[in-house]
Amino acid sequence: xxxxxxxxxxxxxxxxxxxxxxxxxxxxxxxxxxxxxxxxxxxxxxxxxxxxxxxxxxxxxxxxxxxxxxxxxxxxxxxxxxxxxxxxxxxxxxxxxxxxxxxxxxxxxxxxxxxxxxxxxxxxxxxxxxxxxxxxxxxxxxxxxxxxx
Amino acid sequence: xxxxxxxxxxxxxxxxxxxxxxxxxxxxxxxxxxxxxxxxxxxxxxxxxxxxxxxxxxxxxxxxxxxxxxxxxxxxxxxxxxxxxxxxxxxxxxxxxxxxxxxxxxxxxxxxxxxxxxxxxxxxxxxxxxxxxxxxxxxxxxxxxxxxxxxxxxxxxxxxxxxxxxxxxxxxxxxxxxxxxxxxxxxxxxxxxxxxxxxxxxxxxxxxxxxxxxxxxxxxxxxxxxxxxxxxxxxxxxxxxxxxxxxxxxxxxxxxxxxxxxxxxxxxxxxxxxxxxxxxxxxxxxxxxxxxxxxxxxxxxxxxxxxxxxxxxxxxxxxxxxxxxxxxxxxxxxxxxxxxxxxxxxxxxxxxxxxxxxxxxxxxxxxxxxxxxxxxxxxxxxxxxxxxxxxxxxxxxxxxxxxxxxxxxxxxxxxxxxxxxxxxxxxxxxxxxxxxxxxxxxxxxxxxxxxxxxx
Numbered sequence: 001x002x003x004x005x006x007x008x009x010x011x012x013x014x015x016x017x018x019x020x021x022x023x024x025x026x027x028x029x030x031x032x033x034x035x036x037x038x039x040x041x042x043x044x045x046x047x048x049x050x051x052x053x054x055x056x057x058x059x060x061x062x063x064x065x066x067x068x069x070x071x072x073x074x075x076x077x078x079x080x081x082x083x084x085x086x087x088x089x090x091x092x093x094x095x096x097x098x099x100x101x102x103x104x105x106x107x108x109x110x111x112x113x114x115x116x117x118x119x120x121x122x123x124x125x126x127x128x129x130x131x132x133x134x135x136x137x138x139x140x141x142x143x144x145x146x147x148x149x
Numbered sequence: 150x151x152x153x154x155x156x157x158x159x160x161x162x163x164x165x166x167x168x169x170x171x172x173x174x175x176x177x178x179x180x181x182x183x184x185x186x187x188x189x190x191x192x193x194x195x196x197x198x199x200x201x202x203x204x205x206x207x208x209x210x211x212x213x214x215x216x217x218x219x220x221x222x223x224x225x226x227x228x229x230x231x232x233x234x235x236x237x238x239x240x241x242x243x244x245x246x247x248x249x250x251x252x253x254x255x256x257x258x259x260x261x262x263x264x265x266x267x268x269x270x271x272x273x274x275x276x277x278x279x280x281x282x283x284x285x286x287x288x289x290x291x292x293x294x295x296x297x298x299x300x301x302x303x304x305x306x307x308x309x310x311x312x313x314x315x316x317x318x319x320x321x322x323x324x325x326x327x328x329x330x331x332x333x334x335x336x337x338x339x340x341x342x343x344x345x346x347x348x349x350x351x352x353x354x355x356x357x358x359x360x361x362x363x364x365x366x367x368x369x370x371x372x373x374x375x376x377x378x379x380x381x382x383x384x385x386x387x388x389x390x391x392x393x394x395x396x397x398x399x400x401x402x403x404x405x406x407x408x409x410x411x412x413x414x415x416x417x418x419x420x421x422x423x424x425x426x427x428x429x430x431x432x433x434x435x436x437x438x439x440x441x442x443x444x445x446x447x448x449x450x451x452x453x454x455x456x457x458x459x460x461x462x463x464x465x466x467x468x469x470x471x472x473x474x475x476x477x478x479x480x481x482x483x484x485x486x487x488x489x490x491x492x493x494x495x496x497x498x499x500x501x502x503x504x505x506x507x508x509x510x511x512x513x514x515x516x517x518x519x520x521x522x523x524x525x526x527x528x529x530x531x532x533x534x535x536x537x538x539x540x541x542x543x544x545x546x547x548x549x550x551x552x553x554x555x556x557x558x559x560x561x562x563x564x565x566x567x568x569x570x571x572x573x574x575x576x577x578x579x580x581x582x583x584x585x586x587x588x589x590x591x592x593x594x595x596x597x598x599x600x601x602x603x604x
Binding site for chain 1: 540541542543544547548551558559560564567573574602603
């Protein structure tokens, strides 16, 4: 198993200089997701406006993979329509769960394709998906008109 | 040739100096040939990610020697049958092997009788067995009236009663007691941990009181490596009439155990951490307690007689072994006990103490490395958890794995201990009889690579 497939420069870059980190106002929904295996946590807020993702803000503790994937999520999602954002979450999830079988779609996932190598490390799949699942949860709740949970 | 200092014997004569009576000498310590022992473990020959396997995760599960693998194969190839119910030859042989393993385990831990050894699935089930016996005894009508009319009051819990554990426990010695307390209205209390990673016994008299029904403490911490001194806690538990249990999962595989010497009521441990297969664990309990305890799981093998209107139960240990037990696994545990005994538990403990001393020194040379738990090889075992420059343990473990070094990362099923030290996770190296100083060097080199990637 090649380590540099996992720790791509892109991932280390996002890990060392995370984009959009910190919980911000305003927001529609806030969720906390945890990885019970390792104890990693993410608190994530979503703010929607005019059918678009106006902000994704987050705070948490976790490994380089989970922290970098939250940073990439932030960069990718802000400004996207809700439908577009959720379809990108699905594309990312499929890629991560593919055990290296799916060719990553760079147009859809941008920096997110750096995580394609994670799919070959089953123990790290949850790390990569933690914030993306939190985002999906918070966005679906926000669309449903929910408030803080 | 250098002059011999006045007053000291010449080098050639020094060995003749008689040490003070009773003082242990370095050369007196029991030892074994590590290279020979490594030859018993086939898995140690394999490679991981292009490197020689460096297995530093025995606290998680140990590797298995040929002697145990051979015993399993021989059991299935020659003696496989069900136990305790067959008149045929295979069943008789299987029963003899299963009960023989029980007797070996009893001798290994200094139990007075094999009947005090209950086979379970693992330590977790052993602890749950005690917790559920308490719960069953606490149910309304006095639990199960068919257990020989024994006095079950020692196991009956209700509001006002207390169970005492510690912040250092594995989840398996926390959650069963939390559930038991929630279900009975009893209160759970716990010892804290000092900054050095030892049990804070300063409030032992306030924690353990006349309200305490059971004290259950880990003997060797699975995360900090602390080997707890039990005397004060034991004495206080006895003083107030409480039962006293030890989670010995990380102790029995590594050092001599004497249940009579510890004057304990129950101990739990598991086979797979001591060279045996998974799926076999042990609850040892004092006979008069086991005899009075209501059953946990009901079913075949644990009964005396069954009628549609009710049943009576076998005595211990059968009362607590419902259903077909893990026969081959028990035989494997018996073989593991033989294997460890032949090397000598004293020698294994000394080997690990020397390795731990080396590892503590070596790890403390790594910049940014912080050891959780005792930093001296006294009152501690060969389980060393640490933080490396704030780099997440998952990342540490991943890079080490690329070097063939297998360590555990995460909260180690001891989340309260992690919280106590302000971290979500730790990296843990845990040593056993087959480990060497070369492997600790490999760990240290691997940690340098980790720093290279993330620092």
